[in-house]
Amino acid sequence: VTRGALVLAPALVALSFAGPARAHDPFEITALARLGASELVLEVTMARGTALRLATGRTGPRETFAPKAFPEHHAKLLALAPSLYAITSDGAALPLRARSVALTEEGDVLSVLASAESPGERVRFRASHLGVLPEGYTSALSVATSAEKPTYYKLLVATDPELEVEHEGSPGLARAARRVFDDYAPLILLLGALVGGRIVERVTRREPGATRRVVQAGE
Amino acid sequence: MAGGAGAGAFAGSGTAGFGGSGAGSGGTGGGAAGACGGGNPSGRIMECLDRGVVAPKSGTGNFVSFRLFGTDPPDITFRLYRQNGSAAPVMVCSRAANQGTSCLDANPGSGATYFVRAVTGGVEGAPSPAVPALAQDYVRIPLAAAASGAYVHLAWTGDLDGDGSFDIVVDRISSAAPLVEGYSARTGARLWRLDTGPLGVNQDNIEGGAATISNGHWDGVTVFDFDADGDAEVAVKTANGFVFGDGTTLRHANDQDQFVSIVNGRTGAEITRAPLPNDYLSDGPLQCHFGAGYLDGVRPNVIVKCKNRVGSGAFNLVAAAYDFSGTALTRRWKFTRSNNNGGADYHQIRILDVDGDGKDEVADGGYVIDDDGTLLYALGSGVIHGDRFHITDMDPARPGLEGFGIQQDNPNGLETYYYDARTGQILRSYSNPNGAGADMGRGTVADLFPDQPGFEYWSFNGMYAAGSGALVVAEENENVPWPNFLMQWDGDTGGELLDNNRVGDWNLTARSRNTYSWRRTFDGLVQARGAIPFYGDILGDWREEALLETADHAELRIYTTTYETDVRLYTLAHNPAYRNSLTVHGYKQSHLVDYFLGHGMAAPPAPRIRLAARP
Numbered sequence: 001v002t003r004g005a006l007v008l009a010p011a012l013v014a015l016s017f018a019g020p021a022r023a024h025d026p027f028e029i030t031a032l033a034r035l036g037a038s039e040l041v042l043e044v045t046m047a048r049g050t051a052l053r054l055a056t057g058r059t060g061p062r063e064t065f066a067p068k069a070f071p072e073h074h075a076k077l078l079a080l081a082p083s084l085y086a087i088t089s090d091g092a093a094l095p096l097r098a099r100s101v102a103l104t105e106e107g108d109v110l111s112v113l114a115s116a117e118s119p120g121e122r123v124r125f126r127a128s129h130l131g132v133l134p135e136g137y138t139s140a141l142s143v144a145t146s147a148e149k150p151t152y153y154k155l156l157v158a159t160d161p162e163l164e165v166e167h168e169g170s171p172g173l174a175r176a177a178r179r180v181f182d183d184y185a186p187l188i189l190l191l192g193a194l195v196g197g198r199i200v201e202r203v204t205r206r207e208p209g210a211t212r213r214v215v216q217a218g219e
Numbered sequence: 220m221a222g223g224a225g226a227g228a229f230a231g232s233g234t235a236g237f238g239g240s241g242a243g244s245g246g247t248g249g250g251a252a253g254a255c256g257g258g259n260p261s262g263r264i265m266e267c268l269d270r271g272v273v274a275p276k277s278g279t280g281n282f283v284s285f286r287l288f289g290t291d292p293p294d295i296t297f298r299l300y301r302q303n304g305s306a307a308p309v310m311v312c313s314r315a316a317n318q319g320t321s322c323l324d325a326n327p328g329s330g331a332t333y334f335v336r337a338v339t340g341g342v343e344g345a346p347s348p349a350v351p352a353l354a355q356d357y358v359r360i361p362l363a364a365a366a367s368g369a370y371v372h373l374a375w376t377g378d379l380d381g382d383g384s385f386d387i388v389v390d391r392i393s394s395a396a397p398l399v400e401g402y403s404a405r406t407g408a409r410l411w412r413l414d415t416g417p418l419g420v421n422q423d424n425i426e427g428g429a430a431t432i433s434n435g436h437w438d439g440v441t442v443f444d445f446d447a448d449g450d451a452e453v454a455v456k457t458a459n460g461f462v463f464g465d466g467t468t469l470r471h472a473n474d475q476d477q478f479v480s481i482v483n484g485r486t487g488a489e490i491t492r493a494p495l496p497n498d499y500l501s502d503g504p505l506q507c508h509f510g511a512g513y514l515d516g517v518r519p520n521v522i523v524k525c526k527n528r529v530g531s532g533a534f535n536l537v538a539a540a541y542d543f544s545g546t547a548l549t550r551r552w553k554f555t556r557s558n559n560n561g562g563a564d565y566h567q568i569r570i571l572d573v574d575g576d577g578k579d580e581v582a583d584g585g586y587v588i589d590d591d592g593t594l595l596y597a598l599g600s601g602v603i604h605g606d607r608f609h610i611t612d613m614d615p616a617r618p619g620l621e622g623f624g625i626q627q628d629n630p631n632g633l634e635t636y637y638y639d640a641r642t643g644q645i646l647r648s649y650s651n652p653n654g655a656g657a658d659m660g661r662g663t664v665a666d667l668f669p670d671q672p673g674f675e676y677w678s679f680n681g682m683y684a685a686g687s688g689a690l691v692v693a694e695e696n697e698n699v700p701w702p703n704f705l706m707q708w709d710g711d712t713g714g715e716l717l718d719n720n721r722v723g724d725w726n727l728t729a730r731s732r733n734t735y736s737w738r739r740t741f742d743g744l745v746q747a748r749g750a751i752p753f754y755g756d757i758l759g760d761w762r763e764e765a766l767l768e769t770a771d772h773a774e775l776r777i778y779t780t781t782y783e784t785d786v787r788l789y790t791l792a793h794n795p796a797y798r799n800s801l802t803v804h805g806y807k808q809s810h811l812v813d814y815f816l817g818h819g820m821a822a823p824p825a826p827r828i829r830l831a832a833r834p
Contacts, residue, residue, distance in 0.1 A: 015708055025606055025658070025660045025662060025748070026658045026660040027660050027748070028747065028748060047658065049657075049658060059697060060657075060658065060679065060697070061657035061658060061679045062651055062654075062656075062657040062682075063651075064657070064658070080429055105531055134697055134732065134733075135701065135732070135733055136661070136701040136718070136746070136749065138702075138745075138748070138749055140747060150368075150394055151367055151368055151394065152368055153368060153370060153392075153393075154744075155744070155745055155747060157719055157745060157749070159719070
C-alpha cells in the first residue's frame with residue numbers, strides 16, 4: 001500500500017440522524033430500527049473489532065480481522081446478532097431473528113434483524129451489548145416509527161442503555177381507541193354525561209308511562 | 220468603598236440565564252486594568268469580556284467565582300461584594316494576588332446578588348455587572364420548540380450581543396433540516412434561528428448535503444468576533460435555500476455551490492458571504508470543519524477544512540482562510556492536498572501557533588499548514604490517518620509545544636506517537652511488535668500523576684510520561700483510564716477526566732480503568748463519542764464549564780464548579796490556543812492551552828493579546 005493511498009483513505013466516523021453511520025470508530029455502534037405494522041426491522045452497524053469482541057470475548061484494540069477473513073467469522077456473528085438488543089413490545093419480549101450479517105462498503109459489520117411478530121404500542125430497546133462491552137462504548141439508536149425518517153434518537157451508554165418509543169403505526173384497536181379517548185377525553189366525558197343524563201331523564205320520565213301503557217295494553 | 224451595583228436582571232435565581240446588569244456598562248467592569256482596548260497594543264484582538272461573575276449554590280451558601288483577565292497586572296487584587304435587595308453592599312471577601320479568584324459566601328441571606336471590584340495601586344475599580352445567586356450549580360437556558368425529537372449535538376460560544384458575557388449558539392438536529400440558534404446566556408432569551416433549508420436535510424456522515432451542518436464529525440459552524448468590534452459573528456456553511464435569522468432566504472441558481480456566510484450575532488441576518496473552494500465540485504458537496512485563528516497574529520480569520528469523496532474511494536481535501544472586514548469576506552489563501560502536498564488528515568483540526576512566530580497555523584493530525592497557507596511540515600515515520608491528536612506544552616522542560624497522536628490500522632504497526640509540534644519531528648513512537656497497528660480510536664493527554672514529569676499521554680497501548688518517556692501504566696487488562704477528555708474542575712492544576720456526563724479524578728493508586736473519584740455527574744444528554752455539546756471556560760475563574768441539554772430537550776444547562784481553590788490563573792479563554800480550540804467542535808477533543816498547565820507548574824506567561832475596544 002502506498003503512502004499516498006494511505007493518507008487518502010481515512011475511515012470517517014460518526015453518526016447521522018438519518019441512519020447508521022457509514023463508517024465507525026471502534027467504540028461506537030449505530031442502530032436504526034424501523035417499526036412497521038407487521039414487523040420490526042433493526043440494523044446494527046459496528047466496527048469489525050467490536051463485533052469480534054462481542055462474538056468471542058477477545059479484548060484489546062489489536063483483536064480484529066481483515067475484511068477478507070469475514071467468511072471465517074460469519075457464523076459467529078450471525079449467532080451473536082439476536083443478542084445485540086433486547087426489545088420488549090408492550091412489556092413482553094419481542095424476539096428478533098437475524099436476517100443477515102454482512103460487511104458494508106466501509107468494512108463494518110452490518111447485522112439486519114427482524115421480529116416475527118408485530119411491534120405493539122410501546123416498544124422498548126435495550127442495548128444489551130453495552131452490558132458486555134467495557135464502559136466507553138456507545139450505541140447511537142435511531143428509531144423510525146411511521147415514516148421513513150427516524151423520529152427518535154438517543155445515544156445509549158452503559159449507564160443509560162434504554163430507549164422507549166411510542167409506535168404510531170401500531171394497528172392495535174385498543175391503541176386507536178385509547179388515542180381517541182386520550183385526544184378527546186373531555187369531549188367524550190361531556191358527551192357521555194349529556195347522553196347519560198338524557199337517558200336517565202327519559203327513563204325516569206317514561207317509567208310511569210310505560211307501566212301505564214303496559215297496564216293499559218294488558219287491559 | 221463599594222458603591223451599589225445595578226440590580227440583577229433576574230432576581231429570581233432559578234430563572235433563565237445567569238442574569239446580571241451592566242453595572243460596568245460599556246466595558247468589562249471590575250477594574251480598569253482589564254478594560255476594553257487594554258492589553259498588548261500589538262497583540263491579537265480578543266473579545267472584551269466582563270469578570271464573568273457566577274454564584275452557584277454550594278451547600279447552604281454560594282460559591283462565587285470570577286474571571287482574571289489575561290491582560291490583568293500580576294499584582295491585581297479583588298474585592299467581592301454581595302447586595303441583598305436594596306441594602307448596602309457588603310464585602311464578602313478580598314482576594315490577594317496570591318489567592319484564587321473565588322470564594323465561598325457561607326451566609327448569603329436571601330436575594331443575594333454579587334459583583335466584584337478589582338484593586339490596582341490601592342484604587343478600587345468600577346464594579347462588574349452584578350449577578351444573582353443561582354438556585355443550583357448550573358445556569359438554565361430554555362430551548363425554543365423545534366422538530367419532534369430534535370437534539371443539541373454541538374454548541375459554540377461568543378459574545379453575540381456585546382454585553383461582555385459569553386452567549387451560546389447551538390444546533391438542533393432532527394430528521395428535518397438542521398437548525399442553528401443563538402441564545403443570550405445572561406437573559407436566556409433566544410436571539411435568532413437559522414434554518415439550513417432543503418440542502419441541509421441530507422445528514423449522511425460522509426456525503427451530506429451542501430448546507431448540512433453537524434453531520435458525522437463535521438461542524439460547518441463556528442462563532443467568533445471575526446471583525447474584532449466586540450460583537451461575535453457566526454460563520455456557517457450555506458447554500459441555496461438557507462434561511463437566515465431575519466427570514467431572508469439565500470437564493471442561488473446552482474444547488475452545488477457552497478458558501479461561507481457571516482451572520483450577525485445579534486440578529487441572525489447574513490452580513491456577507493464568500494464561496495467555499497469549488498476545486499472538487501464534481502465530487503459533491505464539501506463537509507467542513509470551521510474554526511477561528513489569527514494568521515497575522517493580530518486579527519482573527521475564518522478557517523475551514525473541508526472534504527468530499529471521489530465515488531466510494533479516496534477523499535479530496537481543501538482548506539481555506541478568510542478575512543472579515545465587518546462588511547466583506549475575502550479569501551486569504553487556499554490549500555489543497557494534492558501532489559503530495561500534505562499528510563494524513565484526522566477528524567479534527569487545531570488552530571494554534573506551533574512555531575512560535577506569533578501567528579497561528581492550522582494543524583491537522585499528520586501535517587500543519589503555515590499561517591501563509593503553505594505546508595509547514597508533514598509528519599514522517601509512516602504516520603497515516605488516526606482519529607485524534609493533541610498539542611500543548613506537555614513537557615515544560617523542553618522548549619515549545621509537543622504533540623501526541625493515535626493511528627488507525629497502520630499496516631506498519633505504528634499505533635501512537637509523540638512529536639515536536641514545531642517541526643513535526645517524531646520524538647517517540649509506539650508500535651505493535653506483532654503486526655499491523657490497531658485502530659486505536661481514543662487517545663488523550665493530561666497531567667494525572669504529580670510525581671511524573673509533565674503530562675502523561677495514553678491510548679490502549681499504555682500510558683507514558685511526556686517528560687521522561689517512562690511507562691507509567693502498562694495496558695494490561697484494559698486498565699488505563701478511558702482516554703476521552705481533559706477537564707479542569709476541582710481546582711488543582713492536575714487534570715480531571717471528562718467522559719460522558721461525568722468529571723472526576725482517576726484513582727492513581729488503584730490504576731484500574733473504572734476507578735474514579737467523580738467530582739460531578741451532570742444531568743443531561745451525551746452525544747457521539749461520549750462527548751457533551753460543549754465544555755470550556757466561559758464563566759467564573761479558570762475552571763471549565765459543562766453544557767448539556769436536558770433529556771426532554773427543554774433547556775440547556777451550563778454546569779459550573781463549586782470547588783474552592785487558591786490557584787490563580789488568567790481565564791483559559793484568554794489563552795490564544797485555548798480560545799481558538801473553543802471554535803472547533805465537530806469531533807470534539809480536549810481544549811488545550813499553549814503553556815504547561817499541570818502539577819508543579821510555573822505561572823504562565825501573559826498572553827500577547829489586547830481586548831477589543833467598544834464604541
